[in-house]
Amino acid sequence: MSNAIVVCTWGEERGGLPGGAEEVLSLAGSLARSVGSDLVWLTLGAQAAGVAETAGRYGVAALHQIDDAKLADIPADVAVEALAQYCEQQSPRIVLFNQMAATRTIAPRLAARLDSAVVMGVTEVAADGDTFDITASAYGGDTRVVYRVAGAGTPVAAVWATAITAECPEAGASLAVESVAVDLSSVSERVDIVEPAKAEGPKLEDAEIIVSGGRGLGAVENYKLIRDLAEALDGMAGASRPLVDEGWVDSNHQVGLTGKITKPNLYVAVGISGASQHMAGCGAANAIAAINKDSEAAIFQYARFGIVGDALELLPELIRAARS
Amino acid sequence: MRIVICVKEVLDPDAVNNYAIAGRLEIGDDGMSLTQTAIPRLMNGFDEQALEAALRIKDTGVDCSLTVVSIGEDPSKILKHCAALGADSVVAIKTDAGALDGHGVATLLLAQIEAGGGADLILCGRQASDDDQGVVPALIAERLGMPLVTFARAVEASGSSLKVTRVVPDGDEVVEVVCPAVVTVSNELGEPRYPTAAAKIKARKVKPQVTSPADLGVADGDLAPRIQMIRQFVPTVQGNCEFIDGGSPAEQADKLIARLREESLLS
Numbered sequence: 047m048s049n050a051i052v053v054c055t056w057g058e059e060r061g062g063l064p065g066g067a068e069e070v071l072s073l074a075g076s077l078a079r080s081v082g083s084d085l086v087w088l089t090l091g092a093q094a095a096g097v098a099e100t101a102g103r104y105g106v107a108a109l110h111q112i113d114d115a116k117l118a119d120i121p122a123d124v125a126v127e128a129l130a131q132y133c134e135q136q137s138p139r140i141v142l143f144n145q146m147a148a149t150r151t152i153a154p155r156l157a158a159r160l161d162s163a164v165v166m167g168v169t170e171v172a173a174d175g176d177t178f179d180i181t182a183s184a185y186g187g188d189t190r191v192v193y194r195v196a197g198a199g200t201p202v203a204a205v206w207a208t209a210i211t212a213e214c215p216e217a218g219a220s221l222a223v224e225s226v227a228v229d230l231s232s233v234s235e236r237v238d239i240v241e242p243a244k245a246e247g248p249k250l251e252d253a254e255i256i257v258s259g260g261r262g263l264g265a266v267e268n269y270k271l272i273r274d275l276a277e278a279l280d281g282m283a284g285a286s287r288p289l290v291d292e293g294w295v296d297s298n299h300q301v302g303l304t305g306k307i308t309k310p311n312l313y314v315a316v317g318i319s320g321a322s323q324h325m326a327g328c329g330a331a332n333a334i335a336a337i338n339k340d341s342e343a344a345i346f347q348y349a350r351f352g353i354v355g356d357a358l359e360l361l362p363e364l365i366r367a368a369r370s
Numbered sequence: 371m372r373i374v375i376c377v378k379e380v381l382d383p384d385a386v387n388n389y390a391i392a393g394r395l396e397i398g399d400d401g402m403s404l405t406q407t408a409i410p411r412l413m414n415g416f417d418e419q420a421l422e423a424a425l426r427i428k429d430t431g432v433d434c435s436l437t438v439v440s441i442g443e444d445p446s447k448i449l450k451h452c453a454a455l456g457a458d459s460v461v462a463i464k465t466d467a468g469a470l471d472g473h474g475v476a477t478l479l480l481a482q483i484e485a486g487g488g489a490d491l492i493l494c495g496r497q498a499s500d501d502d503q504g505v506v507p508a509l510i511a512e513r514l515g516m517p518l519v520t521f522a523r524a525v526e527a528s529g530s531s532l533k534v535t536r537v538v539p540d541g542d543e544v545v546e547v548v549c550p551a552v553v554t555v556s557n558e559l560g561e562p563r564y565p566t567a568a569a570k571i572k573a574r575k576v577k578p579q580v581t582s583p584a585d586l587g588v589a590d591g592d593l594a595p596r597i598q599m600i601r602q603f604v605p606t607v608q609g610n611c612e613f614i615d616g617g618s619p620a621e622q623a624d625k626l627i628a629r630l631r632e633e634s635l636l637s
């Protein structure tokens with residue numbers, strides 16, 4: 047399978063697939079077709095239920111798995127070692143990840159091992175012969191940069207999956223899983239988790255409806271209106287970064303480039319200006335409804351529905367209307 | 371404990387945002403650089419927090435030296451700011467080897483760290499707010515064979531080990547790691563301090579140590595980029611907002627909720 051376009055994923059999200067898998071497979075599939083390479087899907091650790099069937103739908107040529115007791119929870123030192131050995135054995139043409147928190151540790155370290163190019167925040171990959179042109183987000187999304195990667199080696203790219211729409215192809219035959227052997231006996235994790243994060247209740251990443259408040263709320267006590275509207279709509283409450291920086295809400299509410307990357311059906315943004323760094327975490331919503339007192343606010347460029355008005359007057363009315 | 375903090379000078383991201391929001395962000399004739407020359411250059415926000423993390427370790431009474439290193443055209447202003455805040459030494463690496471990629475930056479930073487006698491803790495920002503890549507700390511860690519801890523909101527040093535509280539998708543995670551290690555700092559660490567007026571005046575006289583790839587024994591060939599920017603562009607947003615206008619706030623609220631239900635965005 048040398049020279050293959052390899053998509054690497056792990057874990058499982060809603061829908062029984064690793065996060066971003068379909069989006070990365072869509073991007074990787076069209077890349078593979080354009081250069082006449084095979085598309086290979088590599089999963090680390092226990093494989094999610096929907097992988098074999100999804101591989102068939104996306105025209106994957108081979109489904110690889112590296113599983114090892116040490117890979118449970120994907121510790122970075124172990125994952126990097128496994129991937130470095132895999133790349134040595136298989137010589138992929140490029141390795142593509144979904145950009146999640148863990149990828150930010152694993153992808154660049156893999157590139158250091160392989161002494162190869164690495165690009166994060168990728169929205170597009172084009173290839174011509176030995177050359178890749180990789181487009182990535184910069185300035186929080188204000189610009190895109192096209193990077194050229196030339197020469198031999200295995201470039202590593204972390205795809206910003208929410209910036210991509212998956213193709214959703216028709217059903218195909220499920221693939222058989224091929225186990226790939228690597229030797230992880232000599233690697234041990236150096237970062238010791240002494241207090242694991244306690245995932246309390248549902249996650250913003252999985253929410254179908256999110257109501258987020260921004261600096262336009264004016265004061266910490268007004269954030270309660272955001273919680274109340276979220277509850278009335280059967281959704282979850284989020285926030286822009288200034289509210290987290292001010293200590294109004296806990297950091298697990300932060301939506302954006304350096305916060306939660308969400309993809310709800312409906313995102314209600316109240317008193318949020320629409321800076322690119324915030325939109326990086328909600329721009330993939332099916333629809334955005336925005337409330338802002340400034341009719342020129344950038345958020346209205348992204349919104350399907352908008353009200354120009356005072357959040358503090360509108361929120362109680364929205365809560366009432368939502369409950370009726 | 372020898373702490374090295376890596377800081378990058380970037381264009382003020384808020385100013386870039388303001389141009390973008392006003393639809394006036396433009397790329398020059400070279401197809402690569404932003405044309406707005408009025409945008410101020412600042413220390414990357416997460417790097418300010420990386421320095422703050424180091425200062426908080428010092429505050430707890432740990433015997434440590436703080437060295438700040440920056441590669442850029444002219445980082446002397448931000449380095450003076452770091453000196454005013456309490457950095458023991460500040461180093462600027464100047465290069466005319468052309469544009470560096472993350473590997474090139476990491477090569478120079480680790481050459482400087484080695485030349486300076488090594489480090490027990492290397493603190494970086496979680497990402498630079500211009501390229502948003504967040505790869506340099508990982509490249510340094512891997513090449514020095516050090517463990518990497520990302521997204522710190524708190525860093526405590528005790529003896530030769532570190533206790534780091536990380537911001538992860540499920541909340542906060544506390545990890546321990548033995549030094550030497552690389553740690554990246556996130557905004558959740560909180561507001562960085564300001565230097566006192568007296569410290570600022572004193573720091574005006576500080577001359578950053580200036581060094582070059584040649585001084586560090588790094589050949590131009592070692593800095594050859596693996597990725598090269600060939601183009602930068604401003605993505606366009608296709609706006610089509612349906613404004614709910616007219617009437618009282620109550621009427622507008624009723625209308626919005628009704629429209630969202632019609633579009634099956636609400637049940």
Ligand SMILES: Cc1cc2nc3c(=O)[nH]c(=O)nc-3n(C[C@H](O)[C@H](O)[C@H](O)COP(=O)(O)OP(=O)(O)OC[C@H]3O[C@@H](n4cnc5c(N)ncnc54)[C@H](O)[C@@H]3O)c2cc1C
Nearest residue numbers: 260261262286287302303304305317318319323324339357
């Ligand atoms: C490297 C980097 C990473 C970042 N990461 C993130 C991130 O992950 N998430 C994030 O959110 N931000 C992030 N930011 C910050 C981002 O650039 C913006 O500064 C931030 O999103 C602005 O938050 P805001 O919209 O709440 O506040 P503001 O920009 O201050 O906007 C407030 C809005 O409220 C409106 N308003 C005021 N009063 C009222 C009222 N009474 N009723 C209705 N509307 C009102 C105003 O018209 C304005 O549009 C990052 C920045 C950098 C540099």
Ligand SMILES: Nc1ncnc2c1ncn2[C@@H]1O[C@H](COP(=O)(O)O)[C@@H](O)[C@H]1O
Nearest residue numbers: 376377441494495497498503504505506
């Ligand atoms: N030119 C530079 N000089 C010093 N440190 C840097 C430089 N570039 C990146 N860094 C460090 O690496 C972090 C991540 O940068 P990046 O990989 O460019 O997003 C920054 O927050 C800095 O701590």
